[in-house]
Amino acid sequence: MLPPLLVLTLLVLWPAVDALRFSLGLVPAGNVNYTTGLDLIRSDHPTLAVFGKLFANAAFARDLRLTLFVSVTATLLLSALAYALALYGRFHRGRSTELVRTLYLLPMFIPTIIAAYALTTFYGDNGLFEAMLARVSIGYTSPIRQAWGIVLGQVWVGIPFAVLMLSSGLDGIPEEQIDAARDQGAPFWTILTRLVLPLNVVPLLIVLTFSFIGIFGSFTVPYLLGPTAPNMLGVSMQLNFGSFRQPQLAVALAVFSFAVCAVVGYLYVAATLRQNRRAA
Amino acid sequence: MSRAVTPAAPTGAGWFLGVPALRRAVVRILILAFGAFLLLPIWTLLLWAVTQRWLYPGLLPQEFGLRWWQWVFTNADVGKAAYWSFTTAPTVTLLSAVVCLPAAYAFARFDFPLKRLFYVSLLASNAFPKLGLYIAIAALFFRLNLIGTFWGVVFVQLVNSLVTMVWIPAAAFAAVPRELEEAARDVGASPLRVFFSVTLPVALPGIIVALILTFLGSLDEAQATLIIGTPEITTLPVQMYSLVSSYPEPVGAVFSVLLAAPSVILLLLARRYLLSGYLAAGFKGG
Numbered sequence: 001m002l003p004p005l006l007v008l009t010l011l012v013l014w015p016a017v018d019a020l021r022f023s024l025g026l027v028p029a030g031n032v033n034y035t036t037g038l039d040l041i042r043s044d045h046p047t048l049a050v051f052g053k054l055f056a057n058a059a060f061a062r063d064l065r066l067t068l069f070v071s072v073t074a075t076l077l078l079s080a081l082a083y084a085l086a087l088y089g090r091f092h093r094g095r096s097t098e099l100v101r102t103l104y105l106l107p108m109f110i111p112t113i114i115a116a117y118a119l120t121t122f123y124g125d126n127g128l129f130e131a132m133l134a135r136v137s138i139g140y141t142s143p144i145r146q147a148w149g150i151v152l153g154q155v156w157v158g159i160p161f162a163v164l165m166l167s168s169g170l171d172g173i174p175e176e177q178i179d180a181a182r183d184q185g186a187p188f189w190t191i192l193t194r195l196v197l198p199l200n201v202v203p204l205l206i207v208l209t210f211s212f213i214g215i216f217g218s219f220t221v222p223y224l225l226g227p228t229a230p231n232m233l234g235v236s237m238q239l240n241f242g243s244f245r246q247p248q249l250a251v252a253l254a255v256f257s258f259a260v261c262a263v264v265g266y267l268y269v270a271a272t273l274r275q276n277r278r279a280a
Numbered sequence: 281m282s283r284a285v286t287p288a289a290p291t292g293a294g295w296f297l298g299v300p301a302l303r304r305a306v307v308r309i310l311i312l313a314f315g316a317f318l319l320l321p322i323w324t325l326l327l328w329a330v331t332q333r334w335l336y337p338g339l340l341p342q343e344f345g346l347r348w349w350q351w352v353f354t355n356a357d358v359g360k361a362a363y364w365s366f367t368t369a370p371t372v373t374l375l376s377a378v379v380c381l382p383a384a385y386a387f388a389r390f391d392f393p394l395k396r397l398f399y400v401s402l403l404a405s406n407a408f409p410k411l412g413l414y415i416a417i418a419a420l421f422f423r424l425n426l427i428g429t430f431w432g433v434v435f436v437q438l439v440n441s442l443v444t445m446v447w448i449p450a451a452a453f454a455a456v457p458r459e460l461e462e463a464a465r466d467v468g469a470s471p472l473r474v475f476f477s478v479t480l481p482v483a484l485p486g487i488i489v490a491l492i493l494t495f496l497g498s499l500d501e502a503q504a505t506l507i508i509g510t511p512e513i514t515t516l517p518v519q520m521y522s523l524v525s526s527y528p529e530p531v532g533a534v535f536s537v538l539l540a541a542p543s544v545i546l547l548l549l550a551r552r553y554l555l556s557g558y559l560a561a562g563f564k565g566g
Contacts, residue, residue: 002383003378003379003380003382003383004379004380004383004402004442004446005398005401007379007438007439007442008401008402008405008442011405011417011435011436011438011439012405012408012413012439014420015413015416015417015419015420016408016413016416018416018419018420019412019415019416019419022419030423031419031422031423032422032423033418033419033422034419081314084310085314088307088311096311099311099315100311100314102551103314103315103318103319104318105547105551106318106319106322106547107318108496108547109496109540109543109544109546109547110322110540110543111499111500111502111517111539111540111543112500112502113500113502113517113520113521113524114325114517114520114536114539114540115321117325117520117524117532117533117536118321118322118324118325118536119321120524121321121324121325121328121529121532121533122320122321122323122324122325123321126336126337127324127336128320128324128327128339129320130336130337131336131337131338131339132339134337135337135339156317156318156321159318210406213408213409214410216409217408217409217410217411217412218410218411219410219411219503220502220503223521224524233409234409234411237411237412237415238411238415238503238506238507241415241418241507242507247415247419250415251415251416251419253412254409254411254412254413254415254416255412257409257412258408258409258412261408261409
C-alpha cells in the first residue's frame with residue numbers, strides 16, 4: 001500500500017504544491033531552475049500577480065479559446081464515435097464485429113507521436129488524401145496546422161480507451177433486460193435511450209471527463225498537428241518552460257490547467273455519486 | 281461477455297438497425313470509412329518508409345528504395361535513442377510492478393482504513409493535465425539532480441503507470457474466486473503456496489495486460505522524457521520530435537516503423553487478453 005502512495009506524494013502532491021507556491025509569487029531560494037527564469041514576480045506573501053499578468057495577456061486568451069474549442073469538440077466527436085462503435089460491438093453479431101474490434105484497438109499500439117506524424121503525411125498539404133481527392137476532382141483544404149487538425153488527431157488517438165471503456169459498460173447490461181424490452185416490441189431507439197444509456201452513464205462520464213482532461217493538457221498532437229499560433233495551453237506551457245525561459249509563466253499555466261481539470265473532475269465525481277445513490 | 285448465449289439476430293445486420301438492406305449498406309460504408317480513417321494514415325507512413333521519391337499527386341511513390349533505412353541504422357543519435365528506449369521502458373515496467381502489485385493485491389484482498397480514499401487518490405494522478413505535472417516535477421528534479429539522468433526519466437514515468445498497474449491487477453486479484461483459495465488452504469497449502477499456485481496464475485492475464493500497457497506507455501512516452509531527460513537522455517519518441525521537423529519524409533517514416541514494431545508485435549501476442557475486459561474492469565473499482 002505504502003509504495004504507490006509514496007510515489008504519489010513525491011511525484012504528484014509535492015511538485016503540485018511546489019508549483020502552486022511558485023505561481024503565487026513565492027520563489028523558492030534553492031531552486032536554480034525557478035530563480036534564474038525571466039520575468040519573475042517575487043513576493044514574501046502569496047499574491048495573484050502572476051495570474052493577473054497571465055489573464056491580461058491577449059495571447060493567453062487566444063490560447064485558451066483554442067484549447068477549449070479543441071477539447072470540447074474532440075471530446076464530443078470522440079464519445080459519439082466510440083459509442084457507435086461500442087454499440088456495434090455489443091449488438092451486432094457477425095464476422096465484421098471481430099474486424100471492428102481489432103480496428104479500434106489499433107491506435108493503442110501506435111505511439112502518439114507516430115500517429116500524429118502519420119496523420120500529417122496523409123491529411124497534410126500535398127498528402128495522399130489530397131492526391132486521392134484530386135483524382136475525383138474534389139477540392140481540399142488541409143486541416144493539418146489548423147484547429148481541426150488537432151481535433152482529428154485527438155479523435156484518432158483517443159478511440160481505443162473510449163471504446164474499451166464504453167464496451168465494458170455495455171457488456172454489463174444483462175441480455176435478459178434487452179430481450180424483455182425487445183419482446184414487448186420496443187424499437188431500437190427506445191431501448192437505447194430508456195434502457196442502455198441510463199445503465200451506461202458512469203462509463204460514458206468516465207470517457208467524457210478523462211478525454212476532456214487528456215486533450216486539455218495534451219502536447220504531442222497539438223504540437224505536430226496544430227497551428228503555430230495560437231497554441232494549445234500544453235504547447236504554450238512547454239514553450240514557456242523550455243524555449244522562452246519563463247518557468248513562472250509555465251508553472252502558472254500548469255496550475256491554471258490543474259484548476260480547470262479539477263472542476264471537470266469534480267463534476268465527474270459528483271455525477272457518479274448521484275448515479276450510484278439512485279442505483280442503490 | 282455473454283454474447284454466446286443470445287439467440288441469433290433475425291437479420292444478418294442485427295435487429296437494432298431495422299430490416300432494410302439499405303441500412304445494412306450504410307453500416308458497411310460507415311465501417312469502411314472508419315477503417316479508412318484509421319488505416320490510411322498508417323498505410324501512407326508505411327509507403328513513405330520504402331520510398332526514394334514520391335511527388336504529388338502520385339497515389340504511389342514514383343521510386344521505391346531502402347536508402348533511408350541505411351541512414352537511420354547508421355545514425356549515431358538514433359542508436360543512442362534506441363538504447364535509452366529499450367533500457368528505460370523495461371526498467372519502468374519492472375519497477376512499477378514491484379511498487380504497485382503488492383498494493384494491488386492489498387486493495388483486492390484486505391480491508392483497511394481510508395482504502396477508498398487511497399484508491400481514488402490514484403485516479404487523481406491521472407486526472408492532472410500531464411504536461412503541467414511534468415513541469416512541476418522537473419522543477420523538483422532540478423533540486424534533486426535528477427534532470428538529464430536515467431533514473432529521473434524512469435521515476436517521472438512511474439507516475440503514468442500507477443493507475444494501470446494498481447487498478448487492473450487489483451480487479452484481476454479481486455476476480456479470483458475465494459473458494460479456490462480456501463480449497464487449497466483446506467488441503468494444507470501454506471498461504472504463500474496458495475498465492476503462487478492459485479491466486480497468481482488465475483490473476484495473471486490481468487497482470488499481463490497491465491505489464492504490456494505499462495511497457496507500451498513507457499515506450500510511447502515522449503513529453504516527460506523531453507522535459508526531464510534532455511539533453512542526455514533522448515529516447516526514440518523524443519528523437520522523433522526533431523526528426524519530423526528537420527529531415528525528409530522517409531526518415532520519419534522509417535523511424536516510425538521501427539518504433540511501432542514492438543507495439544504491433546505485442547498487439548498480435550496479447551489481443552486476446554486485451555479484449556477480455558480487464559482494462560475496463562480496473563476502472564470499475566474493486
